[in-house]
Amino acid sequence: MPRKKIKLEHSVEYLSILDEKGKPDKDLDPKIDKDTLLRMHRTMLLSRRFDEYQLRWQKQGRIGTFAPAKGQEASQIGSIAAVEDDDWMVPSFRETSVALWRGTPMSGLLLFNAGYNEGGEIPEGQNDLPISIPVASQITEAVGIAYAMKMQKKDRLVVSYFGDGATSEGDFHEALNFSQVFNTPNIFICQNNQWAISVPREQQTESRTLAQKALAYGMPGIQVDGNDPLAVYTATREAAERARKGDGPTLIECVTYRLSVHTTADDPGKYRDEEEEEKWEERDPIPRFQQYLKDRRILRKKDIDALEKEIDDEVKSAWDEVEEQIESLDDPLVMFDHLFEERPAYLEEQRQTMKQYREDNDG
Ligand SMILES: Cc1ncc(C[n+]2csc(CCOP(=O)(O)OP(=O)(O)O)c2C)c(N)n1
Ligand SMILES: [Mg+2]
Structure with a gap:
């Protein structure tokens, strides 16, 4: 019985379309229509400002703890914009941008964060699962839904979200294995934001990329610049086309950064240095996307100023809605x-x- 090498020829693709100054690679630009681009930009900005207000409201004791999405807006919006409204969406606990895109009212998210069950209710007709706190548990649920869609012969896929830390959980591996074996229409979005609370990416795994974890299951894995909404959109679009054709699941690793606290119960100053944060601030997905939109003459500075005002009013009025509703809700x-x-x-x-x-x- 000889000893021999089994040759495995695998590689992971890396995709980036916008450079750090917001200039696109013209050949790779997915040429998203203008209305969708504007909606993507608006939702990213709304999510950012909503996070900022929520941090203040948490400090004032109006809401409890929550996990800000700051820095990860492109990973979230680039992916969710690339699927259909009646596809399924399965979140973890940091997907504020996705929830806003899907139509969850800010008042609902605020009520949830203030401890009211009613806030977690998914609006009628929205194919979303509620926020999931146990890390990685939602990935198995996402596979179960996709399996059901396949058995029922529905043309619906399931996009699910989780972090870098979740890839060390058994649930992640069980879910990916099952999904590939049963060829389910899943898109797994891993937001590698470099930290799992205080555990850095380097201590999470010795794998060079998180995307390559798909390869062990015979699944395609791709790593994308997660602060580039066009790259995330393109990778998700391609994954969606494959899933709809019956060609099965994809793992997409979005390389991004959590620019804020893990949750409001956390102080990142205790475990990461300012230099690292500053380096990632320079790659903030929002100004970068704005530069792209300005260069394409889709958005002007004065449009952004008007939008900031509009968003500010919208977020404040969400709190007014909360106050109106709160009296009639269960303790x-x-x-x-x-x-x-x-x-x-x-x-x-x-x-x-x-x-x-x-x-x-x-x-
Ligand atoms: C099963 C389980 N273990 C531990 C925790 C506590 N916990 C909450 S978030 C988190 C880190 C998750 O890191 P990651 O998957 O990278 O997601 P991120 O918070 O960075 O978005 C941990 C350990 C939990 N919620 N569930
Ligand atoms: Mg993380």
């Missing part, structure tokens, strides 16, 4: 009601702590 304490027939002691203790806190702080 957030109901979150303790539906898990167990008889509440275990540790949960009862947490419930009491929360009740007391609310009474001491006027709800």
Whole structure:
């Protein structure tokens, strides 16, 4: 029985279309129509400003903790803009830009972050799953939905989101394996934002790319510049075409950066240096996309100024909507009601702590 080498000839494609100054590679520009480009830009900006307001409202005690999307808007919008409205979308906990694109009202996201169950309800007819906190658990659900779409012979695919840290979880591997074996119409969007709370990408895995993890399952994997909405759009579009033809799933690694805190309960100053943050600030996806749109004469500076004003009013009025709705909603304490027939002691203790806190702080 000889020892011999089994030759594996694999590679991972890397795609970037806009350079750091927002200049496109003309041959690769996906030539997205003007209305879609403007909607992409508007949603990215809205998500950014909404994050900023939410950080303030969290500090004022109006909402609880949340995970900002700042820096990752191109990964989120480039991918979701490339699929159809009635495709399925399965998020983790950082997909504010995606949720806004899909039509989730800001007031709903705010209510959710303030602890009201009603805020997590998905608007009627929107094929989205709710926010998922257990890291990577949603990826198996995304495969289950795609399998169902295939069995029901529906022309619907499933785009799901997760981070670099999620690729170290068993659920990620089980999901990808099942998806490729059963040839399900899935697009797996991994937002490699370089950090899993305080664990840097270099300590997460010894793999050179996260995209190559697809190869072990016989699946195509591509790495894209995640701060370039055109590159993310192109890769997702190609993955969607394959999935719709019955050619199965794709893993897309979007190389990006979390420009803000992990959640409002985190202080990145304790584990990463300013130089790194400044380096990534220069690659901020929003000014880069704006430069592209300006060069194409799709957007002028004065349009951006007007849009900033419009967005500011929109975000503030979302809080007014929250205040109008809040009186008629169930007390957030109901979150303790539906898990167990008889509440275990540790949960009862947490419930009491929360009740007391609310009474001491006027709800
Ligand atoms: C199963 C599980 N383990 C641990 C946690 C705590 N936790 C929340 S987010 C997170 C890091 C996730 O990192 P990544 O997948 O890179 O996503 P990112 O937060 O960077 O978007 C951890 C460990 C959790 N929510 N679920
Ligand atoms: Mg991460």
